[in-house]
Amino acid sequence: MTAKARYERPLIKKLESNMPNKFGMRTEFEPVTHIDGVSVASLIADYGSPVFILSEQKIRHKFKAARQAFEARYPRVQFAWSYKTNYLSAVCNVFHQEGSWAEVVSGFEYDKAIRHGVDGSNIIFNGPDKTEEDLRKAITNNSLIHIDHLDELYMIQEIARETKQKPKVAIRVNMDTGIYPMWDRFGFNYENGQAWDALNKIMFSGLLELVGLHTHIGTFMLSPNAYAIAASKLANLAQRVQQKYGHEIKYIDMGGGFSSHNTLKGAYLPGIDTNPSIDDFAEAITSALMNSDYRPKTPPLLILETGRALIDEAGYLLGSVIANKRLSDGRRATILDVGVNLLFTSFWYDHKITPAQEFTSYTEDTVLYGPLCMNIDVVRENISLPLLNKGDKVVIHHVGAYNMTQWMQFITLRPNVVMIDMDGKPHLIRKNESIDSIENLEEIPPHLSHFEL
């Protein structure tokens, strides 16, 4: 008896002879069957579907490349891991092992950094919401407090007066760097003199130690030149402080916002081909600092708080096909067990998605939906994929940033997160949630504890 042929669902596809696809996106039929040598099938068998996978190897590689890009161009560089990008403890500790400080934006993140064992003096405390309790803790621990508004400045001065401590502070500066939208909701504005005014208040009070200047000009930035403008403006402020008060600013913190390899929605070409590299950002920032007129005895420490560019590519989300269907206009729709609840970033990016098993080269334009009973649960509006069947596995790429902090517990539960170590061994780094994880936090008043139907 002869063996039966391999089945593939029947496909008929119209050949379009009009304008070529201006987006020029490649078709993803090349399967990705392994991550760091571990098979996708075994990861799903062991940890379930969906599951987040992080590659320790990629994180370290990215970090080293970024550090090299800056250190090759500037003598004093310090990275601070942006907790909000991904604050899973295992992830933070990889960055801390590589020498990163912690950059936090809330009391919760601050406590997490302390629990990880980061010395208070190596924690940068950013953000508009620092409670009095948070500030007292940060001051006692000698942390670097980046002041966002005058109310915060006055509160820190009050605590300093009361406790006779001299908090180490910087101000966050917002500015016009020629990009839109201009982020002016955080910190003090450069152009209208708010920043200079705040610096004068700090210097005149004598209660605080002004150690740095900070900016964070935007997110997923595609223009390195905007950073050059920002660095020049901060250097200019540092020079004015030196001239007026004879005080040296010890560090300039350029924040983060560097783009990763993801492709923004509406982009013509894949991000991997068009987005600036970390070297482009490093060149812009360091050149601007070196060319500035600020000339202290020791060059200021250059602090980078980049998050996304260091971890996006190290994250994968593995999922499975739940079903295929046709939409009313004949388009193929595929439902995955991964939705916007886990993949928050699918609101911003056209994520690269590849099958995890072999197919022929036939592909179909497909809408990829998530499993939520909600119309906005769309993972990709249009993607050319092989002829996926129920149960087939897919790999969603570049998901390391923000998804494991902005994920939602909506309708369903959050899945396992696994890190593959340098030797290719998987480790569970966050256990999947159970109904108990959610219900243990709830309380039912006695009069609502029973009902009859």
Added chain:
Amino acid sequence: MKIKNNIAVSDNGFVFNPASGESFTVNQVGLDILNMLRKGEKQETIVQQLSEKYQADTAVIERDFSDFQAMVKQYHLHQNEE
């Protein structure tokens, strides 16, 4: 369902509708189905023959056949039933 008589189907899966000028490609399973539809084979026969040739459950083949038929109709390659 029958395919219109004027639809040209090549051996390697190229489909041409001379009435509209539209061209299509089909994969191997799609080609098998089109050829059987052109011969006027019924659904049961087509599903049976495909399940003998390919490694797949009859239920899966049936489901995919229905979907394929719907696409053939959408592209107006079928003969309208009398």
